[in-house]
Amino acid sequence: MTDVSLNSGIRANLLQLQRSSASFQTTTERLASGKKVNSAIDNPSNFFAAVNLTDRAEGLSARLDGIGQAVQTVKAADNGISTIRSFVSAMKGVVNNALGNADGDARAALGRQFNELLVQVGQTAKDSSYQGVNLLQDSATQTVQFGEAFDASTLDLEGFDIAGPATLSAVVGDEGNIADIANAAGDANFGFLMTNQDGDEFGINGALTNATNTAAVDGSTDWRDATYEADLSSVLQQLESFDIELKAQASNLSQNLASITIREEFSNNMINTLNEGADKMTLADLNEEGANLLALQTSTQLATQSLSLASQQSQGVLQLIG
Numbered sequence: 282m283t284d285v286s287l288n289s290g291i292r293a294n295l296l297q298l299q300r301s302s303a304s305f306q307t308t309t310e311r312l313a314s315g316k317k318v319n320s321a322i323d324n325p326s327n328f329f330a331a332v333n334l335t336d337r338a339e340g341l342s343a344r345l346d347g348i349g350q351a352v353q354t355v356k357a358a359d360n361g362i363s364t365i366r367s368f369v370s371a372m373k374g375v376v377n378n379a380l381g382n383a384d385g386d387a388r389a390a391l392g393r394q395f396n397e398l399l400v401q402v403g404q405t406a407k408d409s410s411y412q413g414v415n416l417l418q419d420s421a422t423q424t425v426q427f428g429e430a431f432d433a434s435t436l437d438l439e440g441f442d443i444a445g446p447a448t449l450s451a452v453v454g455d456e457g458n459i460a461d462i463a464n465a466a467g468d469a470n471f472g473f474l475m476t477n478q479d480g481d482e483f484g485i486n487g488a489l490t491n492a493t494n495t496a497a498v499d500g501s502t503d504w505r506d507a508t509y510e511a512d513l514s515s516v517l518q519q520l521e522s523f524d525i526e527l528k529a530q531a532s533n534l535s536q537n538l539a540s541i542t543i544r545e546e547f548s549n550n551m552i553n554t555l556n557e558g559a560d561k562m563t564l565a566d567l568n569e570e571g572a573n574l575l576a577l578q579t580s581t582q583l584a585t586q587s588l589s590l591a592s593q594q595s596q597g598v599l600q601l602i603g
Contacts, residue, residue, distance in 0.1 A: 340429025
């Protein structure tokens with residue numbers, strides 16, 4: 282079969298229509314996706330550079346959940362410290378009332394109140410856990426991840442230890458008896474014990490105010506005893522030292538919280554920067570693509586009309602032959 286021969290005018294117009302069709306398809310794809318680079322075929326260097334930036338942004342985004350949970354962990358610990366300091370303030374009030382009361386039975390009743398508050402301090406420390414992490418007990422440490430690579434950029438949240446709530450709850454009865462918690466040296470000196478990150482210990486002596494007024498357990502305080510003024514003054518000093526250390530720990534937590542919050546803001550800004558950089562290499566200018574589409578439509582119409590005119594010339598030749 283002999284191929285049909287086309288004149289140069291028809292061939293030129295067909296070629297223009299093919300080019301316009303390809304450009305039209307590319308432009309409509311960009312308008313539909315919003316991107317000028319949809320695959321490595323469109324622009325390999327821009328495509329893979331954008332992928333690297335997007336991967337970094339996704340890595341940082343994955344850390345934001347952990348950062349947010351770390352913030353809540355610190356807030357839970359800070360809330361626990363604030364509550365404990367309120368109990369300590371109440372305990373100071375009880376001791377001061379006892380110091381001003383000459384009645385042994387009245388002091389004994391105040392001693393029982395003191396023990397109840399002492400138990401609440403321990404229970405509050407125990408209840409200050411968030412997602413299994415308690416910065417107020419067992420010197421717990423939580424590592425916060427900031428960088429997209431594991432352990433590339435971190436912050437360690439160091440807790441401390443407020444010991445004794447379970448023991449205190451078990452041994453404090455209606456008569457206000459309290460057992461001692463051994464300190465690091467093995468001496469039973471404290472009704473309550475806090476150990477900070479440096480190993481420093483802060484103890485609070487409990488009260489022994491039973492009905493028979495027997496001798497106090499080692500390290501505890503008999504609020505009925507004739508030496509109650511010196512003993513309770515010592516307890517008051519212990520409370521003040523305990524409260525000062527709590528303030529120091531709260532300050533450390535506040536500094537850590539500030540650092541985490543700053544890094545969280547930095548991560549959000551960096552994620553935005555990375556995504557914006559990737560977009561600049563891949564996103565299409567919709568105004569430009571819209572203008573291109575209009576120009577292509579016009580070009581296609583003109584090419585179609587030119588093809589029609591070229592075809593009419595061939596028809597004229599046929600008429601002459603006929």
